[in-house]
Structure formats: structure tokens, C-alpha cells
Amino acid sequence: MTFSEENYLKTIYHLMAVSDADISTNAIAEKMETKASSVTDMLKKLAEKELVNYIKYQGVSLTEKGQLAAKMIVRKHRLWETFLVEKLDFSWDEVHDLAEQLEHIKSEKLINKLDDFLGNPTEDPHGDAIPDASGRITKIEKQLLSELEKNRVGICVGVKDTSSDFLKYLDKQEIALGSQIEIIEKESFDSSFRIRVGTKEITISHKIASNIYIK
Amino acid sequence: MTFSEENYLKTIYHLMAVSDADISTNAIAEKMETKASSVTDMLKKLAEKELVNYIKYQGVSLTEKGQLAAKMIVRKHRLWETFLVEKLDFSWDEVHDLAEQLEHIKSEKLINKLDDFLGNPTEDPHGDAIPDASGRITKIEKQLLSELEKNRVGICVGVKDTSSDFLKYLDKQEIALGSQIEIIEKESFDSSFRIRVGTKEITISHKIASNIYIK
DNA sequence: AAATTGTTTTAGACTAGACTAAAAAAATAT
DNA sequence: ATATTTTTTTAGTCTAGTCTAAAACAATTT
Structure with a gap:
């Protein structure tokens, strides 16, 4: 999976968390600061790989497979953020952009070892839930x-x-x-x-x- | 600087460390498992950016600027390797490919904080010297x-x-x-x-x- | 010195991912 | 119900980085 594909999946995942309904091409374009035509191209590609359910003019949603992939990216993002704050002493407003880069590092073993190193945290420095290795999320009541x-x-x-x-x-x-x-x-x-x-x-x-x- | 540019610089740097003379297009192509024509294209681009001295048919060498950039990539590679072995408990034969990915993360602040977190090591898990933040290398007699x-x-x-x-x-x-x-x-x-x-x-x-x- | 061999460069094609402009479809207003 | 506006898709272009095939140059052999 390319960086770009991962970024699209992640964006769709976050949009689905707040909307229930299918996600529109424009919503994705806006969130990613790109053009709707670029989004359409990518949605076709992701649909081909069975990561999203996509019907022309009707919006998109993640398949099971896509959902799991997205969760793994979110997991990586939040574990790296936790590492940066807890271990490297970054402040919580500095870590997002760095985690955007680190979340694309490809290695399950690495992320699981990082998870252990951090003591298997369930929340990142902003209080957001960190999915575990199988994608399970401990809901935080708030x-x-x-x-x-x-x-x-x-x-x-x-x-x-x-x-x-x-x-x-x-x-x-x-x-x-x-x-x-x-x-x-x-x-x-x-x-x-x-x-x-x-x-x-x-x-x-x-x-x-x-x-x-x-x- | 793109990933690809960084990989070329790093390769030229490593080849220069063993050869003295200018580096040939073929030597780079072989080391990177790519084709000579691709190398030529990239050398033009790097020359344009004043990262290498390149004369058609005569090989290439790093400029001061290119040398420093290459050292910073090597620094990142070796610090990440050290992190993986020392903190995440990877063995020394597992870390190279991961460090190849991590070395492209863009943030001076991150790498300097990582350096501090590791106690400013001068050598990586294979005994290779780690350049400091200004590119200086502590030669190890061996x-x-x-x-x-x-x-x-x-x-x-x-x-x-x-x-x-x-x-x-x-x-x-x-x-x-x-x-x-x-x-x-x-x-x-x-x-x-x-x-x-x-x-x-x-x-x-x-x-x-x-x-x-x-x- | 000419011929052969090997290396390097050029020219042109391809892919991923982005873009613009135009066309098509859907939603909204009259 | 038709017209207008908005959204989405298509068609075609661009760039970075790769490739193959052919041409240009350099090195080596005879």
C-alpha cells in the first residue's frame, strides 16, 4: 500500500467516525486539501483492491478489510505520538505532523514492539483511543x-x-x-x-x- | 529532498568512502539495483541542486553540501538502528531494512531528541560511527x-x-x-x-x- | 591507428498521482 | 416539471522516477 492510499483510507475512516452515511468525494477532497477529480481516481483504485465500497455518484465507505487497514494506520499514528511525547519529551502540539510521517513505516513487528515499549497504552497524548494489534478499541466514556x-x-x-x-x-x-x-x-x-x-x-x-x- | 534523491546521495557517500576516485554511473546502478540510465537522470538532477559534481562520462562526487546531506541521512539511519536494538530489543540482523525507511523521516528536532534519548551514542549496533548533529565523525581505530x-x-x-x-x-x-x-x-x-x-x-x-x- | 568491447547518455515510453477543463449526473429552486 | 446550481466523473495534461533501445563516447585489444 502506498503512502497516498494510506492517507485516503485514514481520511475516510475519520470521516466515517462522525457521519454514519456514505462519504462524499468532496468531503474527502476538502479534508485532504486536494481536488475532487484526484479523489475519484483514488477511489476507483481503492475499490479495485476491495478496500472501499464505491458506487459512482453515491459516495464511499470502507470495507471490513479497509476498516482494519485504516485502524492499523491510526494505531501507528497514535503509538508514535505517544512515543514522541512520553519518551522524547515533545509537547502535544508538536507531534501530529511527525506522526503523519511515522505512521507510514511498514513493519508490524516494529509497531508491536513499540507498543510493548510504551507499556501498551490505550490512549494517545490527546486522549484518543489506540487500537490494539487486532484493531480492537477500548472505548473511553467521556x-x-x-x-x-x-x-x-x-x-x-x-x-x-x-x-x-x-x-x-x-x-x-x-x-x-x-x-x-x-x-x-x-x-x-x-x-x-x-x-x-x-x-x-x-x-x-x-x-x-x-x-x-x-x- | 525526495526519498529517491536521499537514497542516491547515501549510495554515493558509501561508494566514496571506499574508492577515492570519482564514482561511476554503473557502480551506483549496481549498488542500487537500478539501471544506468536512471542513474544518469538523477545525477543531472542532483548536479542541478549542487549536491554533486557531475561531468558527463567522467563520474560523480559529492559537493560539500551533498556530503553534509549524506552524513545526515547516515546519522539518522544509525541512530534509528541503535534505537531499535537498544530500546525495542531487535537483533542486529533485523534493523537495516527498518532503518532504511526511518532514515527518510524529515525532522531535525526529532533526530536530535532521539540522539539525546539514546545518550548520544558514537557507534551503531554494527560498530559504525554515528555522525553528530554537525556531521562530525569520531573515528574509531580498529x-x-x-x-x-x-x-x-x-x-x-x-x-x-x-x-x-x-x-x-x-x-x-x-x-x-x-x-x-x-x-x-x-x-x-x-x-x-x-x-x-x-x-x-x-x-x-x-x-x-x-x-x-x-x- | 583501427576495430572491438564496454560504459554512459539520450530519446522516447510508462506508471502513479496530481491537476484543469469539460461533460454528466444529482440536487435544489422556481 | 423545468431550469439552475452543485457535485461528481471523465478526458487529457503534467511531473518524478523508472525503464528499454539506440546512439555516443571511452577504453582496450589487435
């Missing part, structure tokens, strides 16, 4: 901070948006995985939140609150 | 086992041939980096050697003896 009631307290267990900008913002506010967060007030006018992080009190927008997972 | 006199004792500090077959043979004979080796007898008829490795006495051919470095 909810968005924005869904929490006033006066409730929770622990930050993940982030929805993993962009560098958002993660740097969280660093600045001293919000990290494991941080205790308490909802002090919900402002109905602009849906912003007054929260306590550790000992500090800060105000965050609804957009921020709806990108933080709490347990 | 000689071939085949050049040693009778009754001399030395420590294995490296191997010349790093093929999986040869390394597996050494494993079988219980020869590893750090093994003490004593020359018991040199057989003049076939130039074979009677040696003691640790407590065991074995016979090895001249070919074997001329691929083991001793200090």
Missing part, C-alpha cells in the same frame, strides 16, 4: 465540557480539536490531560463558561468548551 | 581480524559486512560486539583461522575473519 452542568467537576481526558493552535491555547491556560475542571458559571448570553482549572479561575468561549473532553 | 597476528587478543568492535546472513552466522558462533577473540592458529593452506571466542574454540574462514573489526 463528554464534552460544554455539556456539563454548573457546579459539576471533571477531569480533562481528551480534546476534540487536535490542531496545534488549540493545543497551544490550552497550554497557555494550563489545561492538560488530567487537569481538574469545575464549572463555576454558564453565561447564557454568549454560552461562555467560567471555570476553575486547578486553583485558577478563567473564562472560556463555547467553542473552547466544546472541544474539551471531560470524565 | 583493524580487521584477518590482519591480526597469532596469539594476539582483541575485542570485536564492529563488522564490515552488515548483511543479515553474516550477522546471523556471527550470532550462531556467539560473536557479538564486545566479544573477546584470540587468534590460536592461522592456517596457511586456506588462510582460515582457529580462534577462541570466550571459552569456545572455533575455526573461521578468511572471508569471515576479514569482515570482523577488532580493537
Whole structure:
């Protein structure tokens, strides 16, 4: 499987995780910052290899085989991210692009040994689940901070948006995985939140609150 | 720089280390298992980028810039090999192909952090020198086992041939980096050697003896 | 010095993956 | 129901890197 094929599979996998319905050519093109015509070409190729179910003009979904392949790429991505943060001391906003490269290294043995070396983690540095060697995923129960009631307290267990900008913002506010967060007030006018992080009190927008997972 | 460009540079670098004279198109083609015409195409491209000095029909050599780039690839290759053996518990005959992939990961920061994580090693698991971040190489004084006199004792500090077959043979004979080796007898008829490795006495051919470095 | 052999380069073709522009199909609006 | 807009596909072009076959050059032999 080529790098490009792997990137398409991964993108379709992530899109399927949020949409249920078949994935459109345009949705893939947009996410990958490429053109719809390029996507069509690749979908034909992936369908030929029985990695996706593709019907002209009707969108695409992963086959069992494609799903497993995609999970293995996600597994690699998240294990490498964990390695970079835990062992090489990278911060959580730096690791995505590097993992995008490392996820294409071809060796089952390597990734399984890396998994063991890291102590078989079930979540990556952003709180996302790491599929095991057979593709099984341990679901983490969590909810968005924005869904929490006033006066409730929770622990930050993940982030929805993993962009560098958002993660740097969280660093600045001293919000990290494991941080205790308490909802002090919900402002109905602009849906912003007054929260306590550790000992500090800060105000965050609804957009921020709806990108933080709490347990 | 593309993967392919990097592979050509690395090959030229390794050929220059053993030959002094300019490197021929055919030598590169043979080492890379490709065709001479493909090599010519790439040499033009590398010359264009001022990574090599190339004159039609006269062979090629690395420029300063090319040399540094090649060293950085070798550095990455050898640091990843060290990581695989030291941290992930791979054996020394398994790591070459994996390092061929990992050496193309693009990030200076990553490789420097990996270097630190490994304790800034100066040699890889085969006893080859690892260039530092600025390309400097700590020369290791060593000689071939085949050049040693009778009754001399030395420590294995490296191997010349790093093929999986040869390394597996050494494993079988219980020869590893750090093994003490004593020359018991040199057989003049076939130039074979009677040696003691640790407590065991074995016979090895001249070919074997001329691929083991001793200090 | 000419002929032969071997090496290297050129010319032209191929593939994967991207692109643009145009055509076809589907969805939406009137 | 027809017209318009949007989405998707097709057709054809481009680039990087490879290849084969032929031509050009260099080295060796006679």
C-alpha cells in the first residue's frame, strides 16, 4: 500500500467516525486539501483492491478489510505520538505532523514492539483511543465540557480539536490531560463558561468548551 | 529532498568512502539495483541542486553540501538502528531494512531528541560511527581480524559486512560486539583461522575473519 | 591507428498521482 | 416539471522516477 492510499483510507475512516452515511468525494477532497477529480481516481483504485465500497455518484465507505487497514494506520499514528511525547519529551502540539510521517513505516513487528515499549497504552497524548494489534478499541466514556452542568467537576481526558493552535491555547491556560475542571458559571448570553482549572479561575468561549473532553 | 534523491546521495557517500576516485554511473546502478540510465537522470538532477559534481562520462562526487546531506541521512539511519536494538530489543540482523525507511523521516528536532534519548551514542549496533548533529565523525581505530597476528587478543568492535546472513552466522558462533577473540592458529593452506571466542574454540574462514573489526 | 568491447547518455515510453477543463449526473429552486 | 446550481466523473495534461533501445563516447585489444 502506498503512502497516498494510506492517507485516503485514514481520511475516510475519520470521516466515517462522525457521519454514519456514505462519504462524499468532496468531503474527502476538502479534508485532504486536494481536488475532487484526484479523489475519484483514488477511489476507483481503492475499490479495485476491495478496500472501499464505491458506487459512482453515491459516495464511499470502507470495507471490513479497509476498516482494519485504516485502524492499523491510526494505531501507528497514535503509538508514535505517544512515543514522541512520553519518551522524547515533545509537547502535544508538536507531534501530529511527525506522526503523519511515522505512521507510514511498514513493519508490524516494529509497531508491536513499540507498543510493548510504551507499556501498551490505550490512549494517545490527546486522549484518543489506540487500537490494539487486532484493531480492537477500548472505548473511553467521556463528554464534552460544554455539556456539563454548573457546579459539576471533571477531569480533562481528551480534546476534540487536535490542531496545534488549540493545543497551544490550552497550554497557555494550563489545561492538560488530567487537569481538574469545575464549572463555576454558564453565561447564557454568549454560552461562555467560567471555570476553575486547578486553583485558577478563567473564562472560556463555547467553542473552547466544546472541544474539551471531560470524565 | 525526495526519498529517491536521499537514497542516491547515501549510495554515493558509501561508494566514496571506499574508492577515492570519482564514482561511476554503473557502480551506483549496481549498488542500487537500478539501471544506468536512471542513474544518469538523477545525477543531472542532483548536479542541478549542487549536491554533486557531475561531468558527463567522467563520474560523480559529492559537493560539500551533498556530503553534509549524506552524513545526515547516515546519522539518522544509525541512530534509528541503535534505537531499535537498544530500546525495542531487535537483533542486529533485523534493523537495516527498518532503518532504511526511518532514515527518510524529515525532522531535525526529532533526530536530535532521539540522539539525546539514546545518550548520544558514537557507534551503531554494527560498530559504525554515528555522525553528530554537525556531521562530525569520531573515528574509531580498529583493524580487521584477518590482519591480526597469532596469539594476539582483541575485542570485536564492529563488522564490515552488515548483511543479515553474516550477522546471523556471527550470532550462531556467539560473536557479538564486545566479544573477546584470540587468534590460536592461522592456517596457511586456506588462510582460515582457529580462534577462541570466550571459552569456545572455533575455526573461521578468511572471508569471515576479514569482515570482523577488532580493537 | 583501427576495430572491438564496454560504459554512459539520450530519446522516447510508462506508471502513479496530481491537476484543469469539460461533460454528466444529482440536487435544489422556481 | 423545468431550469439552475452543485457535485461528481471523465478526458487529457503534467511531473518524478523508472525503464528499454539506440546512439555516443571511452577504453582496450589487435
